[in-house]
Amino acid sequence: MSEFNVAQPLVxxxxxxxxxxxxxQQSRPKLRGRPVAVVNRRADNATxxxxxxxxxxxxxxxxxxxxAAKRLVPGLVVVETDPPKYRYVYRRLLRVxxxxxxxxxxxxxxxGVIDFAAAPGDIQDRxxxxxxxxxxxxxxxxxxxxxxxxxxxxxxRFLAKMAAALHKPDGLDILTSHNIREIFAGLKxxxxxxxxxxNEHRLNAVGIYTPLDMLDADVxxxxxxxRSVHGExxxxxxxxxxxxxxxxxxxSCGRQYVLDSRSLSRxxxxxxxxxxxxxxxxxxxxEGKSARGISLRFILYPRGIWQAHYLSPLPFSSNLAIxxxxxxxxxxxxxNIRLISITCYHLADADALSQLDLFSDDLDTRLxxxxxxxNRRYGARVLHSASTLSLDEIVKTKIPFGSTRYL
Amino acid sequence: xxxEVQLDERVQVICTFGSGVNPCRPVRFRRPNGQEVTVTExxxxxxxxxxxxxxxxxxxxxxxxxxxxxxxxxxxxxxLTRQADRYE
Numbered sequence: 001m002s003e004f005n006v007a008q009p010l011v012x013x014x015x016x017x018x019x020x021x022x023x024x025q026q027s028r029p030k031l032r033g034r035p036v037a038v039v040n041r042r043a044d045n046a047t048x049x050x051x052x053x054x055x056x057x058x059x060x061x062x063x064x065x066x067x068a069a070k071r072l073v074p075g076l077v078v079v080e081t082d083p084p085k086y087r088y089v090y091r092r093l094l095r096v097x098x099x100x101x102x103x104x105x106x107x108x109x110x111x112g113v114i115d116f117a118a119a120p121g122d123i124q125d126r127x128x129x130x131x132x133x134x135x136x137x138x139x140x141x142x143x144x145x146x147x148x149x150x151x152x153x154x155x156x157r158f159l160a161k162m163a164a165a166l167h168k169p170d171g172l173d174i175l176t177s178h179n180i181r182e183i184f185a186g187l188k189x190x191x192x193x194x195x196x197x198x199n200e201h202r203l204n205a206v207g208i209y210t211p212l213d214m215l216d217a218d219v220x221x222x223x224x225x226x227r228s229v230h231g232e233x234x235x236x237x238x239x240x241x242x243x244x245x246x247x248x249x250x251x252s253c254g255r256q257y258v259l260d261s262r263s264l265s266r267x268x269x270x271x272x273x274x275x276x277x278x279x280x281x282x283x284x285x286x287e288g289k290s291a292r293g294i295s296l297r298f299i300l301y302p303r304g305i306w307q308a309h310y311l312s313p314l315p316f317s318s319n320l321a322i323x324x325x326x327x328x329x330x331x332x333x334x335x336n337i338r339l340i341s342i343t344c345y346h347l348a349d350a351d352a353l354s355q356l357d358l359f360s361d362d363l364d365t366r367l368x369x370x371x372x373x374x375n376r377r378y379g380a381r382v383l384h385s386a387s388t389l390s391l392d393e394i395v396k397t398k399i400p401f402g403s404t405r406y407l
Numbered sequence: 408x409x410x411e412v413q414l415d416e417r418v419q420v421i422c423t424f425g426s427g428v429n430p431c432r433p434v435r436f437r438r439p440n441g442q443e444v445t446v447t448e449x450x451x452x453x454x455x456x457x458x459x460x461x462x463x464x465x466x467x468x469x470x471x472x473x474x475x476x477x478x479x480x481x482x483x484x485x486x487l488t489r490q491a492d493r494y495e
Contacts, residue, residue, distance in 0.1 A: 088453035
């Protein structure tokens with residue numbers, strides 16, 4: 001194999017198994033060993049966010065409707081998400097990981113990466129597999145006996161994550177140049193992290209049908225497949241070189257909500273959209289950002305998507321500004337809505353544009369600062385618009401997948 | 408579906424304070440109806456914020472039911488907020 005990174009593997013990927021379901025089983029002992037599905041809202045049309053391994057054994061999967069899962073699994077226990085609990089476990093996991101290295105990156109609420117290249121010398125001198133087993137035991141000791149995780153070790157994030165996925169639950173694997181061909185021989189293309197249907201088609205178009213084909217392909221073939229420099233990134237990634245450690249600035253800020261009923265009036269939908277607008281405003285200001293773009297994106301019954309966008313000439317960050325624009329855009333929305341989402345984009349630091357912001361939104365800015373201060377002191381949404389009264393139990397704050405920014 | 412009841416009962420709790428990662432451990436509690444529950448396991452204990460007020464949540468069990476106890480660290484009160492005992 002040419003140009004493979006043969007350095008000592010120093011990247012560890014840790015992944016909590018079926019995170020929310022496992023945490024629920026840890027906190028509620030009577031759920032242990034039972035098929036459990038976690039949903040955002042206990043309703044038959046709710047979508048499963050995650051399922052326990054006992055439920056997965058029956059074929060229950062993320063994205064399945066709770067009603068379909070119940071038909072599949074006799075005795076399925078459906079519980080609602082409990083974000084404060086998951087945030088706590090996330091912080092405990094982060095604390096454990098930071099005990100080993102200053103370079104820790106959380107990829108989502110349930111997985112993260114430790115780069116041992118930044119670890120103190122006495123930790124670097126230790127065998128990483130033994131550290132992996134130690135982390136597993138610490139999760140059981142410091143969070144609870146039911147907590148399990150997968151650990152993967154490699155020379156880069158990609159190989160470490162691939163290793164972590166090899167033996168679930170509770171596995172520990174190392175993926176290097178010595179065993180990569182043997183491991184790849186047993187996989188399909190879509191088993192590779194970052195290769196889904198669309199990328200698979202691109203690879204098939206250049207004669208690559210298996211992970212080994214992809215590993216053996218040269219740089220030009222991969223550049224042709226991906227029609228960009230991403231082909232070269234893949235060439236290096238597969239050979240254990242790090243190409244995935246870039247840190248990205250916040251590009252957008254949004255929130256979505258699956259409507260709690262199909263028979264809501266437009267006014268009732270608008271109230272729910274208003275809650276999302278206030279939440280997005282709060283996040284935006286919390287990050288010290290203002291936006292210039294706002295977009296609504298709705299998923300419709302039985303299928304289909306409706307979208308509308310607006311780019312403001314001046315930046316905004318107040319709840320009122322976001323709501324007014326969202327309300328205008330909503331007028332063009334159809335009736336058969338299943339999911340609503342609102343996103344603010346074209347972000348900039350609020351301080352850098354404060355001069356413009358003041359001229360356009362002076363009273364709003366001061367009012368929002370006061371509202372944010374009260375909500376931080378007494379609780380989220382203690383102060384909110386009158387039209388969103390009584391919606392807090394309906395439009396609850398959920399855990400964002402992928403981003404750990406708001407945890 | 409599971410039989411899960413949301414409650415808001417002021418309860419009396421005996422707990423121990425020791426060392427280690429989870430130093431506060433509720434041991435036993437008495438409900439307003441007189442029922443006394445002995446905690447056999449603490450599933451998870453974690454702090455959460457109600458505004459700036461710290462509330463410590465303890466998900467516990469007595470082997471027959473799972474309970475949620477909440478300790479308000481500002482008011483120094485315990486409340487029983489959930490019971491789940493039948494999983495079908």
